Amino acid sequence: MTAERTLRHKVAIVGIGETAYFKRGQSPDPEYVLALKAILAACDDAGLDPRDIDGFSSYADDRNDAARLATSLGIKELRFSAMQWGGGGGGCAGSIANAAAAIATGQAECVIVFRALSQGQVRYGQGAAAIGYAAQAAPVIAGDMAFSVPYGAISPAQRFALKAMRFMHDHGVSQDALRAIALASYRHAQNNPRAIMYGKPLDSDGYDASRWIAEPFHLFDSCLENDGAAAVLLVDAARARDFQQPAAYLLAAAAGSGRRQAASSHSAPCYATGNFNEVARRLYAMARIEPREVDVVQAYENFTGGVAMALNEHGFFARGDANDFLTIDNLSAPNGRLPLNTSGGHLAECYMHGMNLVIEAVRQVRGQSCNQIKDANVALMISGPMVTPVSSLLLGSEATR
Amino acid sequence: MKTSYLPVGLPAPLADRQGPTAPFWKGLQDGALRIQFCRACNAVQWGPDYICNACHSLDLDWKPVEPEGRIYSWTRVWQAAQPVLEGSVPYVVVLVELVSAQGVRLVGNLLGEPLQPVEIGMPVVGVFESHEEAGTSYTLLQWRKMDGDWRC
Secondary structure (H helix, E strand, O other): OOOOOOOOEEEEEEEEEEEOOOOOOOOOHHHHHHHHHHHHHHHHHHOHHHHOOOEEEEEEEOOOOOOOHHHHHHOOOOOOOEEEOOOOOOHHHHHHHHHHHHHOOOOOOOOEEEEEEEEEOOOOOOOHHHHHHOOOOOEEEEEHHHHOOOHHHHHHHHHHHHHHHHHHHHHHHHHHHHHHHHHHHHHHHOOOOOOOOOOOOHHHHHHHHHOOOOOEEEHEEEEEEEEEEEEEEEEEEHHHHHHHOEEEEEEEEEOOOOOOOOOOOOOOOOOOOOHHHHHHHHHHHHHHOHHOOOEEEOOOEEEEEHHHHHHHHOOOOOOOOOOOOOOHHEEEEEEEEEEEEEHHHHHOOOOHHHHHHHHHHHHHOOOOOOOOOOOOOEEEEEEEEOOOOOOEEEEOHHOOO | OOOOOOOOOOEEEEOOOOOHHHHOOOHHHHOEEEEEEEEEOOOOOOOOOOOOOOOOOOOEEEEEEEHHHHHHEEEEEEOOOOHHHHHOOEEEEEEEOOEEEEEEEEEEEEEOOOOOOOOOOEEEEEEEEEEEEOEEEEEEEEEEEEEOOOOO
């Protein structure tokens, strides 16, 4: 009989680390130093000598090269280094899947998965270079962006607004549903001293009065832009209890996309989607759980509309039920039906391309969140709605073993 | 006199003179909307590619279609992403699906008042917008609402 091919309960996150989070441009440290600090913090949390790290995994074309990190940290032997394809945060959970696969197959023992981002030094998704043309007197543009930039659909907010508007039309989603997602993040951030928006609450009137960026997105539907770094340490589940913190076990991880999702000119066959229909099916199958068994969700907010898509595609509400499900009460810790983004997420804690959401998912299954859910045994983390490829991750507490 | 919906100075779609999208941009300059199809299996393909995504033939060609479509999605942009657009917000971006080629979608601007009502499903017709800037020329495809009550 062939052994089941799965990551379920094979690998655990035993260390989490992050820098202080800064508004864009306000980090006193270069991006590389931020990466080092987060990695050292994750090792310190676990009680591991950083020289015993033997692998690095990242995503979104992170600029902090694995071999350079291994040199700086005096690592004895680098065994694994991997970059998950795809820009933005779609690869966050996928980079954890890559690290976990390396550990489960004996390629490495102690792998750091990290993201470091100093938007003051290189601003993400903005400017001429980011959208693919050189700043010059008569700029030209190529490829997919040539289909939208000459028409003023330039920034991520402007391009994803088209997808969100169609999704809201197809599914009958109201602006109130998007607002509930934003309010939940801000509510949770008020209990999180690490959050950029700690001490800056947002209410319905504040959301409604905020300026439009690109309809249907108000200012508060958009992620922050930050400097910082975050890292997690993965080891073989058999060793998880040797470390000083409670382990968060991988129940499943999945990455990928639907058919022709990268078709240019906004012409993917299944357009108005977060792109999780296939990924979510494989995720739950590997974990052998149902959506109703998920206790808490950290869902990547580039924009609130993408969160609505992601939650729908991960099976939390049926088509047409978004407005009933997406309410501030349902999404709030500790007693809501599905507490969402309990650290404040990308809207109110920090935009660390999903890695701060992974850390919050770990905190929940450890019982260490600022907005702790009672008996949180299963935490879902969703990476990068509306891009391709995307990825998702399910973590379980000791009680799930 | 204003000759284009958005101000001059945005990047021109001229970088793909050799790539798979080149015949599309050349077609607009000729006053025609051309889309890619596969000579082997006859499938319409969008966006353009070097290979037929259905049958893997490399024998792709282009055919003209009517510049008529329906609004598949839209946004009204209120915050400029480039300095050249700062005096031009709000403006309306539409995603149009062609009537004669389902699944073929094009981003453009909806001509007319920026605060005009916009709805998914509205029929629109293409308007070729010529640009002569800084020694280069290219054409964009813009859209205007068809006359009459579209729900009838």
